Amino acid sequence: MGNVIKKLVIGLVVGGALVGFTRAFEFPVIFQMMFFAYAMLGAVVFMILDAPAVKPMSGIKSVAVLVAFYIVLCTVYISGASMWPQYDPEDEKGKIEKILKPKRAATEQGKADELIARAKALDEQVKVLSARLKDLGGDQATKDQAAGGPGAPPATTGAASGDFMKLGEEQWQLQECYNCHKLKGEGGKKRGPELDNIATYLSVDEIKQKILDPKSFMAEGFEKEYEKGKMPDKYKDLMEEKDVVALASWLGTFKNTSVATPKPIKKK
Amino acid sequence: MKTWQRSLVAAFALLALFGGAAYAQAPGAPPVEFPYTGNRTAVWVVAQLHILFAGFILGAPIFVVISEWLGYRKQDPRYDRLAKEVTKVTVILYSMTALTGGLFIFVLLATYPQFTTWLINHFYLLFAVIYPLLFISETILLYMYFYTWDAWKGEKKARHIALGVLLNLIGTITLFVIDGPTSFMNTPVKAEGISPQEFLATASLWDKIFNYSWMPLNLHRLVGNVTFGGFVAGLIAAYMFMGAKKDEERAYYDWMGFVGNLIGVGALLFLPFMGYLLAYELCDYDASICPYMMADQLSMFFEMQGAMIGLIFLASNYYIWLSMKRIEGVEKVRMTILAPIIMVLLPLVMTKVLTDYPVPDPMSLAFLLPMLLAPFTIGRFIPLTVSASTVIKVGFLMVVVGDAIWLTPHGFVPTGAKLVAELELPSDWNFLALMPAKNSAAFTLVFVTVVNYVIYNRAISQGTIVWGKIDFISQFVLIFLAFSAIWTMGLMGAVRSLLRKYYHTYNLLPDFTAESFTPTLSYSAWWITGITVVFYAVVSFAILVTLRPSDSKGHA
Numbered sequence: 150m151g152n153v154i155k156k157l158v159i160g161l162v163v164g165g166a167l168v169g170f171t172r173a174f175e176f177p178v179i180f181q182m183m184f185f186a187y188a189m190l191g192a193v194v195f196m197i198l199d200a201p202a203v204k205p206m207s208g209i210k211s212v213a214v215l216v217a218f219y220i221v222l223c224t225v226y227i228s229g230a231s232m233w234p235q236y237d238p239e240d241e242k243g244k245i246e247k248i249l250k251p252k253r254a255a256t257e258q259g260k261a262d263e264l265i266a267r268a269k270a271l272d273e274q275v276k277v278l279s280a281r282l283k284d285l286g287g288d289q290a291t292k293d294q295a296a297g298g299p300g301a302p303p304a305t306t307g308a309a310s311g312d313f314m315k316l317g318e319e320q321w322q323l324q325e326c327y328n329c330h331k332l333k334g335e336g337g338k339k340r341g342p343e344l345d346n347i348a349t350y351l352s353v354d355e356i357k358q359k360i361l362d363p364k365s366f367m368a369e370g371f372e373k374e375y376e377k378g379k380m381p382d383k384y385k386d387l388m389e390e391k392d393v394v395a396l397a398s399w400l401g402t403f404k405n406t407s408v409a410t411p412k413p414i415k416k417k
Numbered sequence: 418m419k420t421w422q423r424s425l426v427a428a429f430a431l432l433a434l435f436g437g438a439a440y441a442q443a444p445g446a447p448p449v450e451f452p453y454t455g456n457r458t459a460v461w462v463v464a465q466l467h468i469l470f471a472g473f474i475l476g477a478p479i480f481v482v483i484s485e486w487l488g489y490r491k492q493d494p495r496y497d498r499l500a501k502e503v504t505k506v507t508v509i510l511y512s513m514t515a516l517t518g519g520l521f522i523f524v525l526l527a528t529y530p531q532f533t534t535w536l537i538n539h540f541y542l543l544f545a546v547i548y549p550l551l552f553i554s555e556t557i558l559l560y561m562y563f564y565t566w567d568a569w570k571g572e573k574k575a576r577h578i579a580l581g582v583l584l585n586l587i588g589t590i591t592l593f594v595i596d597g598p599t600s601f602m603n604t605p606v607k608a609e610g611i612s613p614q615e616f617l618a619t620a621s622l623w624d625k626i627f628n629y630s631w632m633p634l635n636l637h638r639l640v641g642n643v644t645f646g647g648f649v650a651g652l653i654a655a656y657m658f659m660g661a662k663k664d665e666e667r668a669y670y671d672w673m674g675f676v677g678n679l680i681g682v683g684a685l686l687f688l689p690f691m692g693y694l695l696a697y698e699l700c701d702y703d704a705s706i707c708p709y710m711m712a713d714q715l716s717m718f719f720e721m722q723g724a725m726i727g728l729i730f731l732a733s734n735y736y737i738w739l740s741m742k743r744i745e746g747v748e749k750v751r752m753t754i755l756a757p758i759i760m761v762l763l764p765l766v767m768t769k770v771l772t773d774y775p776v777p778d779p780m781s782l783a784f785l786l787p788m789l790l791a792p793f794t795i796g797r798f799i800p801l802t803v804s805a806s807t808v809i810k811v812g813f814l815m816v817v818v819g820d821a822i823w824l825t826p827h828g829f830v831p832t833g834a835k836l837v838a839e840l841e842l843p844s845d846w847n848f849l850a851l852m853p854a855k856n857s858a859a860f861t862l863v864f865v866t867v868v869n870y871v872i873y874n875r876a877i878s879q880g881t882i883v884w885g886k887i888d889f890i891s892q893f894v895l896i897f898l899a900f901s902a903i904w905t906m907g908l909m910g911a912v913r914s915l916l917r918k919y920y921h922t923y924n925l926l927p928d929f930t931a932e933s934f935t936p937t938l939s940y941s942a943w944w945i946t947g948i949t950v951v952f953y954a955v956v957s958f959a960i961l962v963t964l965r966p967s968d969s970k971g972h973a
Binding site: 174176184187190194195211222223227229234235252328362364380381382383 | 609610612613614659660701703704705707708709712713714717720721724731735738742810813814816817820821824825829830831832833834838839840841842843845846888889890893896897900901904919924927929933934935936937938939941942943945946950953
């Protein structure tokens, strides 16, 4: 018992010191707790090291202890894994659906599904229109169209441009460009250049060229990354033409000269 | 299990293989829907079980033949008995490997018929000719090896060992062959400027097999299988020790447990580097895989991996500690003070050196190698020494520190996208979350373990081992090591498969099913635990069925 108390006191003292130290250096509370937990783990390890020997067991007793040991192990591993922050698959499902939609549509099965879906949608529209014509009379639909109602022509040019930029931003998220490039102060782990001022150096066409062929430009200071081919040469196969244009156009709006975006050097 | 029963299982597996290949050619087979688990998890469970059995039957014969050779060379019958007992269990588990392999193909074909057909078509020669031939050869060799054990002794022992070497050769080739399609799914062949589809159309079978991650996966699995086999040998010894009635039996199984652990730990020391090599090649293939693993969806899987490896190292060093206690005269053993000093300095110095000279810059070795070798080279010239107990305790302290560094994340978030200041390391301390710090933490665990084994060796040369008198808790440590090693294999198997993201074959063949997302770590842990328990139950049964009767027969 003396062994346990002594190690526990040492663990608490070391843990307390670590909490004080990490607090002084402005570590978030979760990290302070984590370092305290490490100190307690150390205390438990040293308690076990100096614990008295366990007497041999046999028969039913050893089987029961063994089964209990397995139950403890299973519980600890499942609960241990569940204690870490959990990634929410819902965050990803929408993205995956958007990325795979054109690919699915390109397959034979996808084409058939799309045709069936379109036929169903048209059928629904016909039913709705028939019902409305029945209720309102034939001239009502023409009036609606003139007044900008449900039968009005599709979006204006300005709105379309806004949608296009939105599509570009969406591609930035879908292709997870933020994992390597910092933009608007978010993302990036210095794997790739910060892009807030990219439009000062590259035109939309040149940005598009860089996305489709990563070897076409090299950012200054990223010679090693360029040589190793860190930027994946896969977007020409993964992205639709309109998506690449939208992403390039969206990036082409970033002209924040206060950010030191490295100068791209033309290589091809 | 009798020979005809084993043959039946093997025949069933071959039937499944060929039948599967034939079924895959049938056009438009609709996928089935697995209730409760869903299709992806069903494939996951069966595939992981198959890999665990396969891992053991490929890993165990490597040290079995070494043990047999040691027994022959040293004329120590214990090595031969260990080799034979592990082979007995291997033979039973071989049947289970075949059975789960056949089941895996059926489940895969039933759930993902289009993808499976596509993959089989790309590797037709391999699946229809090479792999079955290797499988048949391995089956024949394994049974020959087992059944000639008693007949080929004395002067014929060398012939038997040669047979074991041949068995390992075929086993290793089988592993390398099946790793072809497996690694291809992660890193399919590609060439600059050509679309993957176009390149694949012209690629030869060898091009497809010899992809980016093939050799790193081969090496990782080879070393992993030996580690796993060693720990399962330890498990066998623990069970038998707990059930032993006589002192000589306890002495033998104590020895066997020590050897099993030694093999497991010996191979484990190389495992972090093999894993690193595999991750390096995956990142080199496509840099976007790296953040997905380390900073995004799978980052917490790697935290869990760090926790598991930390526990495994703590347990294996604790086993050395307990083993030392049964050596008479251990209190006289001393070691240079340089050993604990370097243990303490290692994480700090290594982080600094690897930050200035990142891997694979050889300059880092110029600084680190002299430091690491100092206790063994200049240590003898330094008069200050400390007791073995002190060195090991400092080692434990550094294992805890190493674990702490390994487990310190950049942020307590499951994805970089959700990072906020309240959950992020202060920028001045961000180095704790970077690769140089993680590598130094991993190396500290390895270094401490090596030093502990050096001390153990010194202790046995100066003292006397009293086999059979080890603390009973050590048997639970052996069981814990086997369970944790299997659990970690399951975890890393899930990670490797998930790296394909929403593709069956990365960037080539999308998975259009609703299950192609990253599952939570918690969900994965439930299934990994379930798989581990099933595997454990089968192995435990195999051990009890195979080895209990040998108790009464007695051994030399």
